[in-house]
Amino acid sequence: MMYNGGKIITGLIIFALIITAPFWLNIGQADEPPEISLDTPVINQLSEKECIESAEFMRSQHPQLLNDWRDQVVREGKTVYTSSSGKEYQISLDNTCLQCHSNRSEFCDACHAYTSVDPYCWDCHGGGIAK
Amino acid sequence: MKIWAPLLAVLALVIIAWLGAGVFEWTSLFGIIIPYTAFAILVLGFIYRVIKWAQSPVPFRIPTTCGQQESLPWIKQDKIENPSKTWEVVGRMALEILFFRSLFRNTQTEKREDKLGFGSSKWLWLGSLVFHWSMLIIVLRHLRYFLYPVPAFVQGLEKLDGFLQVGVPVLYLTDVFVVLGITYLFLRRVVIPQVKYISLAADYFPLFLLLGIATSGILMRYGLKVDIASVKDFAMSLVTFKPQVIPEIGTIFYVHLFLVSSLVAYFPWSKLMHAGGIFMSPTRNLANNSRAVRHINPWNYEVKTHTYEEYEDEFREKMRKVGLPLERE
Numbered sequence: 001m002m003y004n005g006g007k008i009i010t011g012l013i014i015f016a017l018i019i020t021a022p023f024w025l026n027i028g029q030a031d032e033p034p035e036i037s038l039d040t041p042v043i044n045q046l047s048e049k050e051c052i053e054s055a056e057f058m059r060s061q062h063p064q065l066l067n068d069w070r071d072q073v074v075r076e077g078k079t080v081y082t083s084s085s086g087k088e089y090q091i092s093l094d095n096t097c098l099q100c101h102s103n104r105s106e107f108c109d110a111c112h113a114y115t116s117v118d119p120y121c122w123d124c125h126g127g128g129i130a131k
Numbered sequence: 132m133k134i135w136a137p138l139l140a141v142l143a144l145v146i147i148a149w150l151g152a153g154v155f156e157w158t159s160l161f162g163i164i165i166p167y168t169a170f171a172i173l174v175l176g177f178i179y180r181v182i183k184w185a186q187s188p189v190p191f192r193i194p195t196t197c198g199q200q201e202s203l204p205w206i207k208q209d210k211i212e213n214p215s216k217t218w219e220v221v222g223r224m225a226l227e228i229l230f231f232r233s234l235f236r237n238t239q240t241e242k243r244e245d246k247l248g249f250g251s252s253k254w255l256w257l258g259s260l261v262f263h264w265s266m267l268i269i270v271l272r273h274l275r276y277f278l279y280p281v282p283a284f285v286q287g288l289e290k291l292d293g294f295l296q297v298g299v300p301v302l303y304l305t306d307v308f309v310v311l312g313i314t315y316l317f318l319r320r321v322v323i324p325q326v327k328y329i330s331l332a333a334d335y336f337p338l339f340l341l342l343g344i345a346t347s348g349i350l351m352r353y354g355l356k357v358d359i360a361s362v363k364d365f366a367m368s369l370v371t372f373k374p375q376v377i378p379e380i381g382t383i384f385y386v387h388l389f390l391v392s393s394l395v396a397y398f399p400w401s402k403l404m405h406a407g408g409i410f411m412s413p414t415r416n417l418a419n420n421s422r423a424v425r426h427i428n429p430w431n432y433e434v435k436t437h438t439y440e441e442y443e444d445e446f447r448e449k450m451r452k453v454g455l456p457l458e459r460e
Contacts, residue, residue, distance in 0.1 A: 005185065
């Protein structure tokens with residue numbers, strides 16, 4: 001026996017709808033995850049296709065790396081990055097990263113849009129490349 | 132004991148997840164089976180508890196009021212403190228749920244020499260508000276893992292939350308505030324002797340669990356780092372019922388997920404049900420219309436009556452013979 005059943009059941013239906021929203025909102029709506037493209041002229045010419053660090057490292061750590069780079073260049077005047085394999089790279093988003101990854105919309109922006117990340121790097125950098 | 136047992140329980144949960152997902156690599160158990168089960172427990176348990184509460188009768192109006200009730204037209208009614216219409220109750224409930232209005236009136240008694248002093252005490256209100264609002268924003272922010280394309284309001288919320296643009300990934304203000312809120316709520320339980328005396332293990336456990344969830348999340352975002360695109364792949368696979376674990380996600384992710392699963396599974400059976408209970412509080416959700424509407428107790432038994440009309444029908448002939456006046460011939 002329920003008292004005020006009508007109101008309470010309405011409330012419970014609203015609760016259930018809200019809490020299960022991620023399930024039913026995705027029905028027929030969810031887009032396919034983006035394809036990350038490495039197809040750029042510079043990368044295609046590379047004999048050995050490797051980034052400055054391993055792909056696993058870059059996937060999870062690149063924001064931190066870029067943040068450290070900014071501090072090193074702007075605050076310490078250090079402009080050369082020595083990777084874990086001992087190679088040296090110029091510390092520059094525009095001249096190092098985007099030199100190879102010149103397809104910003106298929107590379108950077110694809111994942112950023114997927115995970116809803118809007119880095120403010122682009123407020124100044126990456127201007128030379130079409131979005 | 133009341134503090135140490137729940138702390139050890141939360142640490143045990145962390146170790147279980149660390150060993151289970153990290154060392155033994157039972158990723159389908161910790162990534163799929165436990166989260167789905169925990170979520171089902173949350174939804175069904177919540178509904179079960181509310182329906183169980185709904186079986187308690189509330190025969191009469193018992194709102195707690197502290198304002199002028201509806202009276203003669205020239206006496207001003209306090210519509211929020213003493214609502215008499217449904218929409219006034221809605222306003223009162225909304226202010227209570229969104230801004231903890233009754234907690235705002237929290238007072239403190241203090242003995243100063245031989246006198247008793249009463250004063251306003253807003254810290255608990257502020258601490259609770261900081262914690263709950265941060266929690267809400269954090270939960271809504273997490274929708275970015277479960278929806279694709281990500282709705283604009285979630286993106287806006289993230290922008291607002293990280294508007295200080297400290298570091299990359301940007302620091303979320305709610306990450307700071309939620310830890311401050313939980314820390315305050317914990318400290319008041321151990322620092323204030325009266326509150327410490329009445330605090331139970333069931334009060335500390337959710338605090339430690341929430342702190343564990345916040346810490347693991349913060350550690351994952353700012354410290355240990357995980358591949359966020361894989362996390363989203365995994366989250367999307369859960370909500371589209373095509374569950375698929377991604378083995379490369381770091382163990383810290385499974386610790387976070389397991390603690391969240393523990394929290395949601397614990398939710399319906401604990402004090403955390405105040406989230407549903409607030410809506411079911413008769414002292415708050417009833418309009419004070421006792422003088423305008425007659426409320427009849429629903430379990431009143433049928434009272435046998437014998438009206439005058441029935442009496443007359445029964446004795447009409449006898450009454451007529453002795454010449455008594457009749458209502459109806």
